[in-house]
Amino acid sequence: MSYEKAVEAAEFIRSKYSKPIGTAIVLGSGLGAFADDLENAVSIPYELIPHFARSTVEGHAGQLVLGEINGIPIAVQQGRFHYYEGYEMEQVMFPMRAFGRLGIENVILTNAAGSLNTDMRPGSLMLITDHLNCMGVNPLRGKNDDRFGPRFPDMTAVYDKELQEIVVKEADTISRERLANATDKEAADFLHRGVYCALSGPTYETPAEIHLYRLLGADAVGMSTVPEAIAARHQGMKVLGISCITNFGAGMTREAINHAEVMETGARVAEVFKELLRRVIGRVGH
Numbered sequence: 001m002s003y004e005k006a007v008e009a010a011e012f013i014r015s016k017y018s019k020p021i022g023t024a025i026v027l028g029s030g031l032g033a034f035a036d037d038l039e040n041a042v043s044i045p046y047e048l049i050p051h052f053a054r055s056t057v058e059g060h061a062g063q064l065v066l067g068e069i070n071g072i073p074i075a076v077q078q079g080r081f082h083y084y085e086g087y088e089m090e091q092v093m094f095p096m097r098a099f100g101r102l103g104i105e106n107v108i109l110t111n112a113a114g115s116l117n118t119d120m121r122p123g124s125l126m127l128i129t130d131h132l133n134c135m136g137v138n139p140l141r142g143k144n145d146d147r148f149g150p151r152f153p154d155m156t157a158v159y160d161k162e163l164q165e166i167v168v169k170e171a172d173t174i175s176r177e178r179l180a181n182a183t184d185k186e187a188a189d190f191l192h193r194g195v196y197c198a199l200s201g202p203t204y205e206t207p208a209e210i211h212l213y214r215l216l217g218a219d220a221v222g223m224s225t226v227p228e229a230i231a232a233r234h235q236g237m238k239v240l241g242i243s244c245i246t247n248f249g250a251g252m253t254r255e256a257i258n259h260a261e262v263m264e265t266g267a268r269v270a271e272v273f274k275e276l277l278r279r280v281i282g283r284v285g286h
Contacts, residue, residue: 030266038067128241194219207251
């Protein structure tokens, strides 16, 4: 997608919501309920935004919601586009291009992911510290437009350290509050840190593949996030990544993996997920 198309999309979005936005959030499978909490919200179906694709996956509402959390204007993608849906990488990362033209500085990428770590159980959250791009393609492949960013962008620190520390501090506060009101320590220790491995999908991984990714150092696997993270960093945006752990990887238990389980677990963890996001936005927005 060209620079001019990104500008066109950004101008259309700005015409629907004039307040300056500093932070954008992408909501993964089963996590879309967060957008329902925005105040003074304006919802724009993707098909109305110039050059946006359409989300075709269950659990992805397919709209951009612009509004406020505690008075802080934010943009929320209620659903995303995936490579496995048949879209080109240019389409997958296009919202990040448009967000860059809107002047957005911080991007919070969320997803549903499978755990490769036996200590990281379904229903918990994982703060992404780094990633492995095993999708077989880089979203920046092709002619580079220097107006987006450099030909060879540095990926030493894709996920911003300062934003990660904000998440850790806010999660610690939530954990203390939960522990004070419950006897279940596991419910309080909900945040982990780890490396996210992105795969093309749409099949879930085989047990042999899960074994390989564990050897490579991955803590969770999924089918999104990395293209958006690369596109955002290419433009100099700060990136924060949070995975909702919905299942164990194939072969780690006797259970089969299905999308319904992903959606169910996303709904179960929704309250702590939303509370964490609200607190983080409060810190980042100010």
